Amino acid sequence: ASRRIKTELLVQMQGVGHDDDKKVLVLAATNTPYSLDQAIRRRFDKRIYIPLPDLKARQHMFKVHLGDTPHNLTESDFEQLARKTEGFSGSDISVCVNEVLFEPVRKTQDAEFFIKTSDGLWVPCGPRQPGAIQTNMQELAAKGLASNITPPPISIRDFDRVLWKQKPTVSKADLEVHERFTKEFGEVIEDF
Structure with missing residues (x-):
């Protein structure tokens, strides 16, 4: 055939x-x-x-795949990501970013402390952050605040967690x- x-x-x-x-x-x-x-x-x-994409191309790919997703990455963070992903294909970078996009959701689901912002939103935080309140997503939802919960912006640590597990697919x-x-x-x- x-x-x-x-x-x-x-x-x-x-x-x-x-x-x-x-x-x-x-x-x-x-x-x-x-x-x-x-x-x-x-x-x-x-x-x-x-x-395979060079350093500048990989750096640009991370920016393109993140798009307008809230993040706090700086230009030097994007350069650092490009250096860490030597040997990655464009597809590898796409998979990496897609995995990173779930990190804020995971943080929100696992959070035991939240902070209330000035505009009434609840953002997960660490226990030592000033204004941190010990609660979780389920308790906030039970109080009718589910629509006010917002995940934190993507950070370089989110990428570090994903890249620690991900390897390039091209040998x-x-x-x-x-x-x-x-x-x-x-x-x-x-x-x-």
Whole structure:
């Protein structure tokens, strides 16, 4: 079945892009370049290796994935995160941020002390923080204050907790395979 699909794909690709009225761009990506046979490789004019994101790209990815989520990270925190995630793919960073987004919720659920802000919101805090009141989320909800509970902003410690457990999914051996394939059949894009 896979051979029939491949044959049909090759037949359909043969005529793509040769009609002056209709321009079609075929873009494909793979993590297993050596599994492509020469007939498929021949159909693609360019075979471009896009390396893992560099320090600046990783730093930017953290900012993009956090978006407008409340946080108290500084520019140096983002630089520190980028340094700690050497070897991470864009997908690895996305998974990391998604996991971090749950940290404030976990803190709120586990909190035993809250502080009431000037605008009437209840934020989890530590027992030594001035104005801390010993209570939990369930007690506040029982008093009808559930809608006034707000999770704390994301901090660098939240990222540290997640990164302590998370490792990159791309190994050095995987990178060597891609680099070897690029030397044989492709080209490198440096500033992508």
